[in-house]
Amino acid sequence: MLDLFTHALRLHADPSRVVVRPFHIAWAGPRMGPSRTERLVREVLAMSPGQARTQLEVVLKDFEARHWQTRRVFMTRYDEIEQQLGLDGSKIGDEKRQLIGAYFCHEYSYAAAALMNPSVVPHHDQSGMPPGAQRIVMSMRAVGEGHISSVAFREGIITDDNELTLAPEPPFATAADAVGGDDELPVGPVTVYRHRDSTLSGTVIFPVTDQQSKGLEDLRLVEFTHDDGVKEWIGTYTAYNGSAIQSELMRTKDFRAFDLVPMTGSASRNKGMALFPRKVGGKYMMIGRQDGENVFIISSDTLENWDEGDLLLRPHYPWELVQMGNCGPPIETDEGWILLTHGVGAMRKYSIGAALLDLDDPTKVIGRTKEPILAAADQDREGYVPNVVYTCGATRIGDRLFIPYGIADSSIGFAFVEIRKLLDLM
Template sequence: MVTALFLPGQELAAPGGSRSGGVVDRVLALTAEEVDAQLAELETLFSSRHRDLRVTWERHFELVRHRVPRGGLLSAPRRRLLGATFTQEVSIEGAALMNPSMVPHPDQTGLPPGALRFVMSVRAVGEGHRSSIELRTGVVDVDGAVRADLPPAVAVLPIELATGYARTAFEHALDELGGDRADSDFVLDALPLRFTRAELDGALGRLRAERLTRATTSRTVERFEAIAASSYTVRFPLDSALQERVLMPRAAAESRGMEDVRLVQLDAGDGSGPQFVGTYTGYDGHHVCVRLLRTEDLTTFSISPTSGPGAQDKGLAVFPRRIDGSYVALSRSDRESNAVCRSSDLLHWEAPVQVQVPRRPWEVVQLGNCGSPIETEAGWLVLTHGVGPMRRYSIGAMLLDLDDPTVVRGVLDRPLLTAYEAERSGYVPNVVYSCGAMRHARRLVLPYGCSDTRTRIATVDLDALLGELAGPGRARTGPAAVEKASRRT
C-alpha cells in the first residue's frame, strides 16, 4: 500500500465535478473532541502501514488549504484531519506481482562462500490495473537453493529531484515528431550538450521574444515542454530498505503503467564502473513506448524517453556491455520477431537487424525476448518467449555470437519452460514470462511470472542448456536442462 492524494468527485474510475469544498466545510464543523477521536483512530489503524503518516497528512492539507475560508485559524489536529480526509490508500500489488528480472545485488558482503545475493524487479499491478516497479532481494546458495527475503511491511515512494537533460535526447525526439525544425534548432543551438531546467527556460524565453517573426513558436515551446516532462530523477530515503522502494508512474507517457522492466547490470566500458539500466514499457492508456531507467545505487533513479526505429513497441533489452564501441540491445519493433539494434547513447536506437522469426508451432503468433542477454563462453545466451495457439506463452532460448550478435549460433526447437497445470490459471491464463535471468556459476537462475498472477523462480543447468544450443546438433529437440530445472514459488 501507498498513500496518494484523494479528491472527492475526481476519482480516476468515475471522474466528475469536485466535491472538495463541501468536504472541507463538514470537517471544519466537527467539534475538537470529534477531531481528536477521529485522528486517534486513524493513527491506530494506519500508522503501522505507512511511514511518516503525519507528514503526508500535512502535505495533503497544504494542497487543499486554498479551500479553507480566509482568516480561519486551524489547530494542528484539524489540519491533519483535513489532510487525512484528502488522503487515500492505493493498492500497488493487489492484482498481481509478475514478470520479474534479476541482477546481482551491489552488496555481496556477509555471505558464505559460493552464495550470491540478488535484486529482483517485479511488475506490481494494483488498483485500476496500474503497474509499478517494485524490488525484492534474496540469496542463491552454492548449491543453487534460492531464498527470497521476506516482503516489506511498508512501501516507500521517492521524492523528485531537479533533473538534467541531454541535448541529443531532444534532437532525436524532435526528429521523430517531424515538421519545420527552424524554431527548434534555434532553441537547441542555445543549449549545451548537458543542460538544466533553468537553461532550457532561458532558451525558450529567447524564442518567445522573437515570436512575432517566427511561425511555430507556440508549437515549439509545447514540444520542448513535453519532451522535458518525460524525463525525471527521483531519490529514495537513504534509511529505506531496498524492498520498500516503489517506482510509480510520474510522466504522462507512463501515466497508466510502468510495465515489464528489463533490468541489467551494465559495464559501459568507460571506467565509470557498473550501473544498473532497465528498459520498460510506458503506457498512457492509449499508446506504449520504451523508456529507460538508470541508477548506480538503486537509490537515485533517472528516467528518460527513448527514440529511433529500434525502440518502437515493447521489449527492448540492453546487452550488459558494449560491443565494438556501441551499446547493443534486443528489439521487437515489428511486434513479432527478435532483432538486434545499436545505440551510441542508450537513448536513440538504430534500425534493428532481424535475427529470429516465428516458425515453430509454439511460437507461430509471435516471438520476443525474456530479458537482457547473458554472456557465456559459448556466446550470448538469450531467453525468448513464444506465443502459440490458444495464446499459450512458452520460454525458449537461443545463442548469439559473442562478437557479432546478429549471428545465431543455436536455437531450441522446443520450449525451455512451459506452464505447469497449477500455473495455467490466473488473470491472463497459460502464460510463463520473464524479463531477465541471472547467471550464478554454472546455473541459470530464472525468475518468471505465471499467468499474470504470481512470480516463481526456476534454476537451470547452464552446461546442459549450452550443450543443447552449441553442441553438434545445435537446434535440437528439447533441452536436457529442462529435466534438471527446479521451480520455487
C-alpha cells in the first residue's frame, strides 16, 4: 500500500449543530379548502396584542440564545409569507409578524447522525495566500433527522508542509433556501441563496424539490474552467425522494447563489457521476457507473444531458471484485488524468485506488494501482457502516494530492499523497 501522510484531524457528527430553516407546512399534505398557510396566519392575526406578545416571548426564551439573529430570521420568513399571501404588513405589528415567521420556521439538527463523503476544491478567493499554500472549500454530506442528507461546507487553508487548518465553524449555522411559495413543493431547476450575513462554513443546503425530498447525497465538486477561461464551481450529486434517484448539478460562481439543476438523459438515472474540470476534445466529459459494478466514461455536448457511455474500468484486483466506482472528478497532471476509484472486496470492505487516463483521450487507460492507496485501518473501521473509506473528490496542491475521505459513513479524515509516488505505482 502507498505510503501516505494521514492528518490527525477528524470531523465527527454533532447533534448540537442546529439550524433554523423554513418550515414549509403546506408541503406535508394535499390542499383542502383554504391553505394551511392562510389558516395559520389568520389564527395569529386574530390574537390580541397581549396574546401575541406572550407567545412570542415563549418562543424567544426557548430559541433566541440557540440561534443567530433569531428575530431577523423570523422577520425574513414573515416577509416571504407576506409576499405569498399579499398581506399588508403596515397594518400588522412587529410582534405578530415575528410570531408568524416563527410558525413557519423549525429547528433542525443537520449532522446528528453522520458527517461523511467529502469533496474539496480550490477556494474562489486565494488572496493573501503565501507561496505553496492554498485556501480550500470542502463539501460534506451531513445526515440528520429522518436520515435526510444535506450539503454542509468548511473552508480551510493547506500549507506546503501538509498542515491543514479549518476555519472555525460559527456558533450558529444558517440554511440556504429557495425564494418562492409555500403551498407547493418546487420541481425542476431551483436556485438557493446563502444568507447575506452567513459565512460559507456556517451554511447548509437542504433538499427543496420533490425529487430531493429525502436527500442531497455525495456532492462531487470540481473547479470547472469554461472555453472562455471563466471559472465555475460545479458539483454533481444524487437527489433522492425515497424511492427513486436522479443525478443533478449544483452550479455556483460565488458560493452565494447555488443553481440546483436536474440532469437529463439515460445516464442521469444513476448515481456517482463526476465531471472533468474542463472540456476534452470539445466535449464535456463525465465519469459514471451505469451498471452499479463498472466504471464508465461519458461525453456530451451540454452540461445537462448525459446518455450512455463507454466501459472504462472493470473490477480486476481482489480488493475491488464486488464493484467499482469513481471517487470524484479526474485531476489533471502532465502525465494524464488521475482518477481516484473505490473498490469493494470481501466482507464489503471499501478501499480507494487510482487509475491514470490519457490526457487527450481519457477513454484510454494508461495504468492503475494494483493495491489500494487507502483502506479501512483498525481505527477507521467502526461506525454506521463499518469498513468503509470513501471520498467524493480530492484536489491537487503543488506536487501532492489532498484527499478528504469518509470513514465508516460516520466521520471524515484527511490524507496527503505525493503525485510522483502515486504515478510510480501505476
